[in-house]
Amino acid sequence: MINGISINYYLLLSAVLFIIGAVGVMARRNSIIIFMCIELMLNAVNLLLVSFSTLHNDASGQVFVFFIMAVAAAEVAVGLAILSMIYRNVKTIDTDVLSNLKN
Amino acid sequence: MLGYTITQWLFGILSFLSIMFALMVVFSRNPVNSVLYLVLTFFCIAGHYLLLNAQFLAVVHIVVYAGAIMVLFLFIIMLMNLNEDTEPQRTWITKIIAGIAGGMLLFVLVGSLKGTEQLGLASYGSSQIGLVKNLGKVLFSEFLFPFEIASVLLLAALVGAIMIGKKEIK
Known part of the structure; x- marks a missing residue:
């Protein structure tokens, strides 16, 4: 219990x-949104570390959370x-267009 | 109030808000709206840090994430002139598959968390370790070397970002 809140609720919230965040990475095509979803996942882990x-x-x-922020x-x-730089060269940040390494 | 303390009410409201805003980050079509919802999510997480008696981390979180990182995101979105019309969308089948995969991952995680209830974790009263004074003592004694290495990392990131961002390397 942390101030009357069980650790299980923090585990559930972080999960x-x-x-x-993981669904956002899978469901979006805009690279910036994918980046933001990665930040969301990092923050979920940070919250669990602090709790x-x-x-x-x-x-x-x-x-450790302080270092993760850095x-x-x-x-x-x-x-x-x-x-x-990718946007300057290719004029798009759509992840489906950026597939040059595929072939 | 219904047998819950004020802390528990605050935890519930903050959890609900953070999950709602996180969902809005994923579901809003306009990238600028996504960034703004992510800022709100970060504020809710900072509130959670305050509830956990981690005042220093709450302030650093707001300054670094909401103040620096999200401004960088907004700036890049402004430079690329992204809006709802240029936003690429996945097909519905891909979105549904992503949702199913996430749901199954949640199922596995919650199922594994069920077993942790019998861990018998030690519990303490209101802790003072999150205050600047106590955290600073640990940071500058036990973690002094990683702290210095972090400065080298930031310098390397600075130089790397400038090198990548330059028009052409001569």
Whole structure:
């Protein structure tokens, strides 16, 4: 129990948020939306790390979330640079059009 | 109120809102609306952090995600001039298959979570580890080396983003 809320509810909430992100990755074609859904999945995991950190009274989980945020910021910077370069060259970010490596 | 404490009410409302906004991120057709709903989702998650006594992470989450990352997303969408008309859509069959796959994944996860109820996890009262003072002590003693490595990572990402974003490398 964390402040009267069972850890199971946090597990359930994180699972639902993660799966919404996963469905978004599968169901959308816009690369930017897919990127945003990946951010959503990262946040679901972050929430679970923080809740377990509070449950066990251990600060390592929260420090780890801090590092995940730093890595996510770096990932977004590089990823959006790649996307803007792709848009400049191909004039689209539709994932179905960007299939040059397929053949 | 109906046998629930105020914390439990807040948890329920925040969970409902975060799941609703997350669904709207996936289902809204306009990319700009998706970004704005994702910002609202992040605010709800920051509220969850506050409920978990992780004040420092709540503030950092709002500053980094809602303040920096989502502005970057909005900026890129503005540069590409994306809107509802240019938005590519998958066929209905693909969307249904994605929904079924997600539902089955949820089924497996919830089924595996059912077994964790007997773990007998230790529970403590209101913890103080989320405060800036206590978290800073851990960050600058136990995790000092990873903290420095993170700065190198950010520098590498900075240089990489500039190199990729340049028009042509001479």
